[in-house]
Amino acid sequence: MEKLLHYTWKHKMWPVGELLTTDGRTVEIIDPGLYNRSDQGPDFFNAKVRIGGTLWVGNVELHQKSSDWYLHHHDRDAAYNNVVLHVVGEADADVLTQDQHYLPQLVLKVPESVRQNYQALLSTDHYPPCYKVIPHLPALLQHSWMAALQTERLEQKTLAIERRAQRCNGSWEDAYFVTLARNYGFGVNSDAFEEWAFNVPLSAVGKHRDDLFQIEAIFMGQAGLLGEETVHEKYRAAALSEGYYQRLRNEYLYLAHKFSMKPMDFKLWRFLRLRPQNFPYIRIAQLANLYHERRAGLSVLLECKTIDELAKLLQTHVTPYWETHYTFGAESARSAKHLSPSSLELLMINTAIPMLFAVGRHRRNEELCDRAFDMMEQIKTEKNHIVTMWKECGLDARSAADSQALIQLKKEYCDKKDCLRCRFGYEYLKSPQQ
Numbered sequence: 001m002e003k004l005l006h007y008t009w010k011h012k013m014w015p016v017g018e019l020l021t022t023d024g025r026t027v028e029i030i031d032p033g034l035y036n037r038s039d040q041g042p043d044f045f046n047a048k049v050r051i052g053g054t055l056w057v058g059n060v061e062l063h064q065k066s067s068d069w070y071l072h073h074h075d076r077d078a079a080y081n082n083v084v085l086h087v088v089g090e091a092d093a094d095v096l097t098q099d100q101h102y103l104p105q106l107v108l109k110v111p112e113s114v115r116q117n118y119q120a121l122l123s124t125d126h127y128p129p130c131y132k133v134i135p136h137l138p139a140l141l142q143h144s145w146m147a148a149l150q151t152e153r154l155e156q157k158t159l160a161i162e163r164r165a166q167r168c169n170g171s172w173e174d175a176y177f178v179t180l181a182r183n184y185g186f187g188v189n190s191d192a193f194e195e196w197a198f199n200v201p202l203s204a205v206g207k208h209r210d211d212l213f214q215i216e217a218i219f220m221g222q223a224g225l226l227g228e229e230t231v232h233e234k235y236r237a238a239a240l241s242e243g244y245y246q247r248l249r250n251e252y253l254y255l256a257h258k259f260s261m262k263p264m265d266f267k268l269w270r271f272l273r274l275r276p277q278n279f280p281y282i283r284i285a286q287l288a289n290l291y292h293e294r295r296a297g298l299s300v301l302l303e304c305k306t307i308d309e310l311a312k313l314l315q316t317h318v319t320p321y322w323e324t325h326y327t328f329g330a331e332s333a334r335s336a337k338h339l340s341p342s343s344l345e346l347l348m349i350n351t352a353i354p355m356l357f358a359v360g361r362h363r364r365n366e367e368l369c370d371r372a373f374d375m376m377e378q379i380k381t382e383k384n385h386i387v388t389m390w391k392e393c394g395l396d397a398r399s400a401a402d403s404q405a406l407i408q409l410k411k412e413y414c415d416k417k418d419c420l421r422c423r424f425g426y427e428y429l430k431s432p433q434q
Contacts, residue, residue, distance in 0.1 A: 026050075113432065118429060130422075154404075158354065182351075218252065219284050224265055231327075245329065349376070382403040409422070
């Protein structure tokens with residue numbers, strides 16, 4: 001397996017004893033070189049190897065079979081003329097470079113313990129597959145990998161925010177609103193909320209920012225939730241008799257004509273098995289209040305210096321009608337329907353803090369990036385099945401920074417069986433056969 005051959009070379013796991021080229025010359029590997037992560041050019045750059053007493057500095061290419069050199073057309077590519085060593089799992093052919101130079105070849109055997117451990121990682125039914133080695137890992141190694149994973153997760157979220165900013169014609173202010181809206185979906189309706197936010201013309205809404213009723217009319221209307229067919233048949237008569245629904249609908253029809261707005265398809269929203277407080281009506285009403293009170297803007301977010309300020313900024317409630325309703329026409333007990341503490345923390349973890357980090361990276365402002373890391377450390381760990389699973393394996397999360405790292409580890413490494421890039425996987429592979 002070529003991936004495992006790359007791994008063996010990169011981490012210097014070659015067998016103990018003398019290494020020889022296929023033509024009998026001794027090989028001493030001084031430096032395996034820098035791994036090339038792109039799809040272009042040799043696998044390792046600037047390697048240092050001594051072959052038959054002569055020191056060579058250049059690139060190294062690896063293949064499972066020597067003949068793969070020709071299969072990949074390296075013999076026709078001048079970029080491979082500076083390869084000084086061809087490392088293979090099986091030598092089944094001599095290889096020539098584009099300038100007709102015969103390359104020395106080294107058959108590298110993957111240690112049997114590494115091979116068997118790798119197969120165990122790929123085939124085990126236990127989750128995570130490296131669970132046996134985790135309790136024995138040094139605390140420093142665990143913490144350093146968790147810190148790297150946390151940064152990786154924030155960088156991944158930064159890329160998503162940058163893509164939203166591009167779709168918003170370079171507006172980071174609008175990208176923040178879209179990001180905030182997406183996370184108001186809390187997983188189930190995240191995609192629908194993101195599509196809704198892109199469908200809300202903020203430049204038009206801004207002209208009516210002082211009128212909460214008009215904001216709610218635009219928000220609900222653009223969500224496709226004001227069509228009569230969207231009101232449950234059981235509550236339709238009550239909704240029409242109450243009057244609020246009809247007034248909201250009429251206001252939206254007027255504003256939609258004024259600003260040439262078109263609603264999204266209401267069928268994108270999911271209600272099945274949702275708790276009432278997560279209904280799109282409630283979340284959109286909360287966002288309408290947040291926007292009306294000028295607390296959904298990027299500038300006010302960047303002014304927050306502490307977790308308490310962040311929580312105060314993001315906390316919101318519904319508009320008056322929704323204090324006694326979860327859907328049009330169906331009355332409920334009166335409640336301001338504030339965000340729950342857990343929902344508020346999720347918004348900080350998935351929206352506010354990543355936005356601080358993303359803007360910090362965009363503006364090259366280290367203070368914002370550091371503030372993001374500090375805030376994440378101050379929030380208590382999330383409660384979910386991923387955190388519970390790792391705790392059972394001996395890896396305990398102490399803050400949201402740790403739980404975010406563990407989520408990244410599961411989604412980007414464990415789920416993808418990418419153990420060769422994982423530091424825990426590395427420790428498992430090099431350990432005695434499990």
